[in-house]
Amino acid sequence: AQSVTQLDSHVSVSEGTPVLLRCNYSSSYSPSLFWYVQHPNKGLQLLLKYTSAATLVKGINGFEAEFKKSETSFHLTKPSAHMSDAAEYFCVVTDNYGQNFVFGPGTRLSVLP
């Protein structure tokens, strides 16, 4: 069975400072991993994905994540937060069959001026 843990339910940063959102996963298979962002009252948008190619994955809006198999982690980072980054972020894991996407509980990112 697969599972996802997002270690922080809420992260608050100042504008211009780095962002770190943590995600740990458990999977019996070689996983595919994703980060999605959800702005208030909106649908989910894909930020980036890992599908067994390069372990450092770059996404949209300056976000990136590193797949670390030994630590079963897929943390999301951004060097400098922008006010528009304030949103809910979901880490997702699936197996290669794509039938079972498991969502983490989400991390709410607040960006302070």
Added chain:
Amino acid sequence: NAGVTQTPKFRILKIGQSMTLQCTQDMNHNYMYWYRQDPGMGLKLIYYSVGAGITDKGEVPNGYNVSRSTTEDFPLRLELAAPSQTSVYFCASSRQGREQFFGPGTRLTVL
């Protein structure tokens, strides 16, 4: 290319009423999914489909039904609405093992 579309955007139902949430995708994806998202929570899988004519239960299927007669459409049926079904419903589609594309959601309130 519209991606994943959902109708309606908003709906208020009375207890015991029924309704169908529509979902259509134009990306020729085999896989389609229905999720619900309760306030402040993550997404829970209701039903999914791996192709036309094939559907399967997710984590929270009780009170819902689905059908998949075409690749494009994956409607979700609520037969006897209950207050516990008040939620935001998201439809998604994907190719096998690839990222999901989400619709804008349907906000449902049952009173």
